[in-house]
Amino acid sequence: MFVRFALAFALATLACASADAQMRGHGGPVRAVAVSPDGTTAISGSFDTSAIRWSLSRNAAEQVLRFHESAVNAVAFLKDGRIVTGGEDGAIALWKPGQPMPERIFKGHTAPIVALAVSPDGRTVASASWDRTVRLWPVESGAPRVLEGHTQNVNGVAFAPDGKTLISAGYDATLRIWPLDGNGAPIVVTLPTALNAVAVAPDGEIIASGANGRVYFLSSSGQQVGEAEVGETPVISLAASPDGTLVAAAGIRGSVALIDRKTRAVSRTLVGPGLPVWSVAFFPDSKTLLTGGADRMVRRWNAQTGEHIGAVPLTEASDPLAAYAGDRGAEVYRACIACHTLSADEGNRAGPTLAGIFGRKIATLPGYDFSEALKKLDIVWTPETVSKLFEIGPNAYTPGTKMPEQTIGSAEDRKALTDFLKKATAR
Secondary structure (H helix, E strand, O other), X not given: OHHHHHHXXXXXXXXXXXXXXXXXXXXXXXXXXXXXXXXXXXXEEEOOOEEEEEEOOOOEEEEEEEOOOOOEEEEEEOOOOOEEEEEOOOEEEEEOOOOOOOXXXXXXXXXXXXXXXXXXXXXXXXXXXXXXXXXXXXXOOOOOEEEEOOOOOEEEEEEOOOOXXXXXXXXXXXXXXXXXXXXOOOEEEEOOOOEEEEEEOOOOOEEEEEOOOEEEEEOXXXXXXXXXXXXXXXXXXXXXXXXXXXXXXXXXXXXEEEEEOOOOEXXXXXXXXXXXXXXXXXXXXXXXXEEEEOOOEEEEEEOOOOOEEOOOOOOHHHOOOHHXXXXXXXXXXXXXXXXXXXXHHHOOOOOOOOOOOOOOEOOOOOOOOOOHHHHOOOOEOOHHHHHHHHHHOHHHHOOOOOOOOXXXXXXXXXXXXHHHHHHHOOO
């Protein structure tokens, strides 16, 4: 009885908070969004461990889905209206609308799942994981098919429109085109940068985005046919419009570039509150775009004009880094906002607060559940050790971490970051 009451109360609160076209309800950054094939419903996944199913006509929550033990990193719709969610816990849940618990659980990945895709016929779910594999799960029954070959985290996965191939993108800078008939090895394409996301246009053209701020266009057989420069910072999410004319490329600094596929040029830029945009999804009509980001909101945009629909973007006063305008270190740190706070009063997010970090031994902050691997490391956080972390990457410096893999190649930027943290995290 208590659970039903709590759920009803939560939904009522969410509905009241959704008077405009923006959808508020998550307690953490929105990591993933998807729109149903008929355009009436959306699903969002969050660092707060929940997924929310939204009515797009009422801009109100219809159901809060709770199953995953940690962040919900990926969401997708099946053709029949069912939903799949994938989490940092390595599990995939299949949900029927209105049911309080998953219809089926898919387990096998040994690291976070960060992307999901559904085959054109709706019979298979593909998952990309940081365990360096892609898995193909039959929706109704049967064991998964495991695709191996990536040497680092797999960050994106997408089916070709004809369902005959699957495309995966990895942090190892490779794009792999897998034949699904079981015959032959994948086509492997190496691009100039680590890859964060992949999408496929209706005509089969492949789009991949990288850590260097560029978006790459490839033929269905892997030949590079163009690229677009979006910015200097990583592009972390991609979506191709259903009509094939646009690509939405979301960045770590909070803007979304809309790229004209014909000209390979940025036609307009959607500017939000300056916080990372983790996810983008088009409506079926290709005229409207949903975004989810570090501000905990699902936002709606006019993809034709670039205008924000509903409430205006967050003001400067709502930006936690507004007081550090012009500080290069603060701009470098902006990529960390989704997971870390700077003051003890703000508490922990997906990662521990950085308040008082310098002089503290790794994995000793009270109140945060660190992995056993980190507890065994003999690292004390100083400007030098933080700089080293981003010089060689978390996977190499802190093995066993759940922190997303990222590096800062510039020594000047690493120093700017540590100088900023000394000021912003002092007790």
